[in-house]
């Protein structure tokens with residue numbers, strides 16, 4: 001299965017994602033990026049209840065740990081839906097994702113880069129009126145190795161006009177309380193590649209939800225692909241859906257392997273990735 005990957009650029013299969021990852025060579029994956037079914041979310045592809053969540057997701061993390069390269073990373077994009085209770089007990093926010101994050105460190109020995117937050121500009125209304133509107137998701141970002149390194153320059157962002165003005169018009173001074181912001185009085189110059197990325201990702205939810213009930217926007221996967229992988233590195237999404245991760249991986253010259261239990265999604269994913277490759281071929285012909 002793996003032999004022709006560098007040439008074909010992607011392989012997608014309709015099967016359980018943990019079993020699928022198991023077929024790959026050990027220490028071969030640079031990045032596992034994916035968005036599993038969310039705790040308690042009732043979707044047409046099923047429901048992973050929060051009470052069983054850790055049990056269901058554990059085989060995926062077990063295999064990922066074996067198949068990741070020593071310098072590999074895993075990012076799980078997820079958000080638990082609220083727990084419904086009977087009687088006069090109101091709904092509660094499920095903490096199963098926080099539990100999973102702690103287990104990724106304590107049970108699987110992974111190193112937490114960060115738990116990043118994806119803030120949605122246009123969150124979908126849930127109809128729930130007891131707590132504030134749910135408008136974010138978590139990206140659990142872990143490394144296999146404790147001595148990890150990420151390419152911060154690859155994910156820099158434009159400076160705001162206000163920041164550039166502050167840099168231009170001010171000299172920065174050491175703080176008097178000893179917690180030094182700068183060691184000595186100096187002017188700060190803007191980095192030529194842009195400002196440091198933030199651990200908050202902001203943007204719209206996908207406008208292509210008719211294809212899949214939980215289709216992601218491409219910019220999420222793109223950030224982590226740029227930060228931790230290089231050309232031809234292998235990226236795997238064990239819950240591929242319509243192949244958003246694969247499309248971004250291929251656009252950036254990486255190799256991709258994806259799994260989903262539903263054939264329909266795998267077909268959609270395949271078509272989306274073929275389209276990117278076709279576009280690349282046509283661009284080359286035109287040049």
Ligand SMILES: C[S@@+](CC[C@H](N)C(=O)[O-])C[C@H]1O[C@@H](n2cnc3c(N)ncnc32)[C@H](O)[C@@H]1O
Pocket residue numbers: 015016017018034035036037038045212214215216217238239240241242243244245259260261262265
């Ligand atoms: C949140 S969606 C992922 C959406 C995807 N990121 C996209 O942009 O289209 C979760 C996906 O996991 C798939 N899934 C559920 N159980 C699975 C399993 N055991 N192995 C592989 N995929 C599974 C579902 O069919 C669904 O497409």
